[in-house]
Amino acid sequence: MKAMVLDRPGGRLQLTDLPVPEPGPGEVLVQVHACGVCRTDLHIVDGDITDGRYPVVPGHQIVGTVVAGNGEGGPENGTRVGIPWLGYTCGTCSFCGSGSENLCDSAQFTGYQRPGGFAEYTVADARFCFPLPDSYTDDQAAPLLCAGLIGYRAMNMAGDGQRLGFYGFGNAAHILIQVAIWQGREVYAFTRPGDDAGQSFAKRLGATWAGGSDARPGVELDAAIIFAPVGQLVPLALKAVRRGGSVICAGIHMSDIPQFPYADLWWERSIRSVANLTRRDATELLELAPQIPIRSDVQSYALARTSDALDDLRAGRVSGAAVIVIG
Ligand SMILES: [Zn+2]
Ligand SMILES: [Zn+2]
Numbered sequence: 001m002k003a004m005v006l007d008r009p010g011g012r013l014q015l016t017d018l019p020v021p022e023p024g025p026g027e028v029l030v031q032v033h034a035c036g037v038c039r040t041d042l043h044i045v046d047g048d049i050t051d052g053r054y055p056v057v058p059g060h061q062i063v064g065t066v067v068a069g070n071g072e073g074g075p076e077n078g079t080r081v082g083i084p085w086l087g088y089t090c091g092t093c094s095f096c097g098s099g100s101e102n103l104c105d106s107a108q109f110t111g112y113q114r115p116g117g118f119a120e121y122t123v124a125d126a127r128f129c130f131p132l133p134d135s136y137t138d139d140q141a142a143p144l145l146c147a148g149l150i151g152y153r154a155m156n157m158a159g160d161g162q163r164l165g166f167y168g169f170g171n172a173a174h175i176l177i178q179v180a181i182w183q184g185r186e187v188y189a190f191t192r193p194g195d196d197a198g199q200s201f202a203k204r205l206g207a208t209w210a211g212g213s214d215a216r217p218g219v220e221l222d223a224a225i226i227f228a229p230v231g232q233l234v235p236l237a238l239k240a241v242r243r244g245g246s247v248i249c250a251g252i253h254m255s256d257i258p259q260f261p262y263a264d265l266w267w268e269r270s271i272r273s274v275a276n277l278t279r280r281d282a283t284e285l286l287e288l289a290p291q292i293p294i295r296s297d298v299q300s301y302a303l304a305r306t307s308d309a310l311d312d313l314r315a316g317r318v319s320g321a322a323v324i325v326i327g
Helices: 039-046 138-145 147-157 171-182 196-204 233-240 279-291 303-314
Strands: 002-005 014-017 027-037 062-069 080-083 086-088 121-125 163-167 186-191 209-212 221-226 241-249 270-273 298-302 321-325
Touching (some): 080 121, 080 138, 171 196, 171 321, 196 209
Parallel strands (some): 241 270, 298 321
16 A cells, blocks of 8 residues: 655655555554644654654544454444544543543554554554544545544633634634634634734634734633644733633644743633543534534645645645545
8 A cells, every 4th residue: 555654753754655554453444535634743744743663654634434354343344434643542541531531641643653544544443433424525524533623622621711712723723713603602813923814714714803923802812722833822822811711722742832920820820731632522523513514624635745735734835724635
């Protein structure tokens, strides 16, 4: 099979012929139709995050069909499934036992410690494959599986306040604004200063206000979610939220947060990170998505052009979601 392989941190993905993987106990073999591109893939390729194991086939927003496997109680052959970032949990640690499997001590992640979706086939733990709503095409379903899921978890953590600030208006934000508006909330979109295209994109999707990250919308926010991997946004967002408000950092990697006065945190403001997702987050969002219905702006690429997709994401040339479409 063809796969995009990373052989070292900071390298470039190479189109490579690999044997079709064999599903182990509890695993299924999935023929991949589409796989979303996430900023985390960029962090893996660039070596911002690494666990030292190479080669890696990245990609963790996988849409495909189960074609073989040993997943007892899992999806049957022929089922179209989504495979997200969280690819394995132990089921026995204190986190798994208390509804926080996203924090599992022995968690493994798709396209990082487990085979990813920038390939014609992948294997997945049958417990972490989710049947997808029929009304979604492959390329529309893919962005839900990380941008959607982790964004959804971040939004739940932000509480049920009326005014939400989104810092960074990319893939996750363009999905989550649809959920927020459907819930009757207001979204204030912060982009790079001067990013007029990003600001009009946000307004087109219903943002109440859109402006640069250095601007203030003239109202206090109940909560802010930081989607961009930029630590400088944390003190800015803290200044924009009301007393008791929270700032949620939704990315897996962020540049350092600059020093800021304690007064900006005072009045019970909080800063919190969001790690990964639980199967419950996945089930909830996949049930909610067709009701809204969430639509992604998709830029699609062939498998051999995966590196171009990553370059476009790095350079800010993707508005909405980049999706690799296979076969
Ligand atoms: Zn565990
Ligand atoms: Zn992701």
